[in-house]
Amino acid sequence: MTAVATPHGGAAQGHFAPRTGGNRHLAGTGALLRLALRRDRIMLPLWVLAIGGTTAGAAGSLGSVYNTPEERANVISSMETNSSLRSLYGPVFNDSLGALVSWRYVAFMGAFAAVMSLLLVVRHTREEEETGRQEMLSSAMVGRRAPLTAALLVALIANAGIALLTTLGLASEGLSGALALGLAIGGVGMAFATMAAVMAQLTETARLAKGLTAAVLGLAWALKAAGDAASTDGSHVLTWLSPIGWAENIRAFAGERWWVALLFAAVIVIQGAVAYHLAGRRDVGMSFLPARPGPANGRLATATSLAWRLQRGSLLGWGIGFLLAGIMFGAMTEGAADLVGDNENTREILERMGGQAGITNAFLGAMIGMLAMLAALYAVQSVLRLNGEETSQRAEPILAGAVGRTTWAAGHLYVAFGGAALIMLLGGAGLAAGYGKDFGPILGAVLVQSVAVWLLGSFAVLVYGLFPKAAALGWAYAGLSLALGWLGAALNLPSAVMNLSPFEHLPKLPGNAMEWTPVLVQLALAVVFTVAGLVGLRRRDMQS
Structure with missing residues (x-):
């Protein structure tokens, strides 16, 4: 290989050398x-x-x-x-x-x-x-x-x-x-x-x-x-x-x-x-x-405060988006019956998505489900920020001190799970404000759907802790759940396929009866997945 001049002066050898006469x-x-x-x-x-x-x-x-x-x-x-x-x-x-x-x-x-x-x-x-x-x-x-x-x-x-x-x-x-x-x-x-x-x-x-x-x-x-x-x-x-x-x-x-x-x-x-x-x-x-320089004296005393500093901008953007989306969906609720009209196919799709307690409640349930599926993307993104910090080696100097791996990871998980609940509540508040009524039932329905959001986030923790090179599986499962929720009802997919999504097992609120068993089961699974992921993180080697 022949040494050639680089665009910045100096010489280099290797595969990136351009052909003679090319645009440098x-x-x-x-x-x-x-x-x-x-x-x-x-x-x-x-x-x-x-x-x-x-x-x-x-x-x-x-x-x-x-x-x-x-x-x-x-x-x-x-x-x-x-x-x-x-x-x-x-x-x-x-x-x-x-x-x-x-x-x-x-x-x-x-x-x-x-x-x-x-x-x-x-x-x-x-x-x-x-x-x-x-x-x-x-x-x-x-x-x-x-x-x-x-x-x-x-x-x-x-x-x-x-x-x-x-x-x-x-x-x-x-x-x-x-x-x-x-x-x-x-x-x-x-x-x-x-x-x-x-x-x-x-x-x-x-x-x-x-x-x-x-x-x-x-x-x-x-x-x-x-x-x-x-x-x-x-x-x-x-x-x-x-x-x-x-x-x-x-x-x-x-x-x-x-x-x-x-x-x-x-x-x-x-x-x-x-x-x-x-x-x-x-x-x-x-x-x-250029980025604004930080203060001369540091104010980030804990791993949680660092995680909050890194992710607060993202959480703010998601929160504003969910609030505005909720208001828009709420304003559409009164017109849902007009859109459906006498079309039985549309009515069936809406009822499969949001429950069978009337068109208005079915529409509210479907919109809450859509917000929850999008919130799952936030949860996975926030959890997998751990993987980005690790692979970019920004986590190494933190873990070289007195901060343990579990403490470091927990800071990001607080933001992930707490932030997911917060943006869901903001979306629910916007939905109730746009609709102009049923504030309590809508917020209750939002909290129920948040359980599936946490389950998908905990699955990302599990994959990252045990198999960090396959961390993208967290995105894959959240994307699959989103696709099933969005298209499954329209395509009338079989229940065996629809049941792959955790959202499919939760009660369709508001309007339908509350079922505590699937909620408690998913909460238990979320805890198990999170703990297993943290144990795996403690025992494995860090990525370079």
């Missing part, structure tokens, strides 16, 4: 792309299959619910008169089955694609710099903009996979509409991929880069919701200020507006150019918004 700022991009794809070889296909596969299979599930033109026409009529439901799902532009798929899924799947993209881009840019791995790679002839290019290419591959899977799955409903829907979802994903690329240059930590990009995503959703509530045809100016609103206004299966895709292209190009410009004007590990 992009040197090593191919190698970094292969490395990123290898690291994401499990999670990337799961994201693509979850988002693209769900959308592609939606025609079958919605076709069984709205199987006549009259029923589809009723949906349009309900959306025109119910601004609360319209703020969640958006307007319906056509009564075809494909248009109903777009109405029901384009905003949600676009938001999920945005989350996937921001996580991918920050993971392969700012997170690599924060852990010091990027500095090591840069010494081996990696161009200044190569990491950013590789990260954006990974996001592009993922979003292209979602668009392709969506198009192929819905092609039977009309190829033009299927392609428009796929491009809409992928366009939202790439818009937030480049947004995350900009944030990764501005901020000094991966956590802050993710948080700021997620805040922009939340703002985009709020603008879309407000605009859709104010207009029946997606024409409000607030809708047009949001990339999610653009995805709706492509109008897949309803006279496609291909020119709206140019908005995505413009934003992707502009934000990408800004990210590349910023990447070329800073040193590795540095940022344009």
Whole structure:
């Protein structure tokens, strides 16, 4: 191997040496792309299959619910008169089955694609710099903009996979509409991929880069919701200020507006150019918004206070999101009966999700269940922060002192389990406030569902403590429970499959009878899983 000059001066030998005449700022991009794809070889296909596969299979599930033109026409009529439901799902532009798929899924799947993209881009840019791995790679002839290019290419591959899977799955409903829907979802994903690329240059930590990009995503959703509530045809100016609103206004299966895709292209190009410009004007590990230095005298006396300091921002974001979501769902409750109307299939799905004590209580139970399934993602994320602290070797200096492993882990578990209960209570309070009644029964139902959230969090503790390299199984089980809760009722999956989710065993409240046995059993299992995980953590070697 021949020594070559690096972009930062000096020499390097090895696999990252560029070909003669190549762009030195992009040197090593191919190698970094292969490395990123290898690291994401499990999670990337799961994201693509979850988002693209769900959308592609939606025609079958919605076709069984709205199987006549009259029923589809009723949906349009309900959306025109119910601004609360319209703020969640958006307007319906056509009564075809494909248009109903777009109405029901384009905003949600676009938001999920945005989350996937921001996580991918920050993971392969700012997170690599924060852990010091990027500095090591840069010494081996990696161009200044190569990491950013590789990260954006990974996001592009993922979003292209979602668009392709969506198009192929819905092609039977009309190829033009299927392609428009796929491009809409992928366009939202790439818009937030480049947004995350900009944030990764501005901020000094991966956590802050993710948080700021997620805040922009939340703002985009709020603008879309407000605009859709104010207009029946997606024409409000607030809708047009949001990339999610653009995805709706492509109008897949309803006279496609291909020119709206140019908005995505413009934003992707502009934000990408800004990210590349910023990447070329800073040193590795540095940022344009440096972190604020801490106080001269430390105030973190315990492992719990450190865990709280590390996770309070995330908890605050989740709490605000749950409160706002609860208010929105509560405001929709009175209109639930109008949306269902005489459609027996929709009524059955809602009753399977939320119980059979009337449409209103079934709707409340279904919304509480949805909040609980999302809260499980917070619990798993918070628990697995332990794994991130361990693998990044930030836990090592703490454990080298007087702090034991159990004490260190317990600090994060207090935040995980206590935080999950808190955001559930905030969601319940918002739901009761939006509905305007039944405050006590709704909070009671929220606490019951929190038990399954704790069980999923404790499973993540068990896997992390005993098998840290398989910690992603915690995410897998939470994701499976979310998928079963969201799609299982619509697909009428057999009980043997539905029972894999802990939420399926808890009583459907409010409105139905309270059953203490499954609640106590799941609480006992949560304690056993947590203790077993902590025992495993004490006995095994720490990861390097």
